[in-house]
Amino acid sequence: MTGSALLRARGVTRWYGRGSALVRAVDEVDLEVPAGQTLAIMGPSGCGKSTLLHLLGGLQRPTDGEIWLAEHRIDGMSERGLARLRRHHVGFVFQSFHLMDELTAVENVELAALLAGQSPRRARQRALDLLDRVGLADRAKHLPSALSGGQRQRVAIARALSNEPLLVLADEPTGNLDSAATLEVLRLFEELRRSGQTLVVVTHDPRIAAVADRIISMRDGAFADDNRLVGTTTIGTTTAAGTGTVYGRVR
Numbered sequence: 001m002t003g004s005a006l007l008r009a010r011g012v013t014r015w016y017g018r019g020s021a022l023v024r025a026v027d028e029v030d031l032e033v034p035a036g037q038t039l040a041i042m043g044p045s046g047c048g049k050s051t052l053l054h055l056l057g058g059l060q061r062p063t064d065g066e067i068w069l070a071e072h073r074i075d076g077m078s079e080r081g082l083a084r085l086r087r088h089h090v091g092f093v094f095q096s097f098h099l100m101d102e103l104t105a106v107e108n109v110e111l112a113a114l115l116a117g118q119s120p121r122r123a124r125q126r127a128l129d130l131l132d133r134v135g136l137a138d139r140a141k142h143l144p145s146a147l148s149g150g151q152r153q154r155v156a157i158a159r160a161l162s163n164e165p166l167l168v169l170a171d172e173p174t175g176n177l178d179s180a181a182t183l184e185v186l187r188l189f190e191e192l193r194r195s196g197q198t199l200v201v202v203t204h205d206p207r208i209a210a211v212a213d214r215i216i217s218m219r220d221g222a223f224a225d226d227n228r229l230v231g232t233t234t235i236g237t238t239t240a241a242g243t244g245t246v247y248g249r250v251r
């Protein structure tokens with residue numbers, strides 16, 4: 001496959017189960033995400049958003065199709081290769097934070113940096129810098145249990161950035177958060193977008209989607225709409241299944 005996009009998927013399909021329980025969760029998806037783009041993926045429950053995100057980040061393998069992250073072809077990569085790719089090049093943010101309960105905020109972030117091969121000194125400094133970036137410098141020594149949901153998710157975002165990832169993938173990052181905490185995460189994503197971080201976020205929350213450069217709506221494992229947003233205008237809309245929702249953003 002050719003192309004200069006950072007993330008490329010061609011004909012990506014993922015089946016689950018067998019026999020009468022066979023489900024085609026992702027159905028021949030083609031996708032190109034240029035470096036620096038913030039992409040939101042939306043759609044009804046069960047339409048395949050999380051599965052697609054997992055495939056793009058090498059957490060699962062496609063049944064069919066090709067996926068490239070920069071020069072790395074990740075479909076069909078060995079478990080070891082995928083683990084290395086995730087450690088070095090991908091940052092994940094999950095709905096339920098997935099922090100280590102017995103480690104402090106700074107240790108959670110530092111651990112990911114260490115696993116990505118940074119020296120202990122550099123990993124500690126990077127972790128402190130990232131906690132500062134997400135507004136939690138004064139919470140570095142706190143355990144996750146002593147942090148609010150929004151603060152935990154900000155630690156998780158700092159952790160996702162600790163390996164200087166090519167790509168950050170977020171799966172329902174505000175799904176467990178109240179409105180105020182959602183705003184904290186939203187501001188952070190807005191800052192990430194401005195910094196040029198490539199970001200793909202699966203969300204049901206139109207407020208999160210509204211900070212994206214582009215919103216794809218999925219239905220039944222495939223793309224129904226692909227809206228690229230520039231300021232408050234929508235361009236390059238491809239609509240396979242009727243009129244899509246248009247989200248505006250004021251910059």
Ligand SMILES: Nc1ncnc2c1ncn2[C@@H]1O[C@H](COP(=O)(O)OP(=O)(O)OP(=O)(O)O)[C@@H](O)[C@H]1O
Pocket residue numbers: 016017023024025043044045046047048049050051052
């Ligand atoms: N491990 C699995 N085994 C079998 N079927 C699965 C598995 N994971 C997901 N599915 C099915 O694949 C389809 C897509 O699921 P997926 O979780 O990707 O959807 P989603 O859009 O992320 O949903 P939600 O918004 O509810 O999280 C669904 O029909 C789901 O039931």
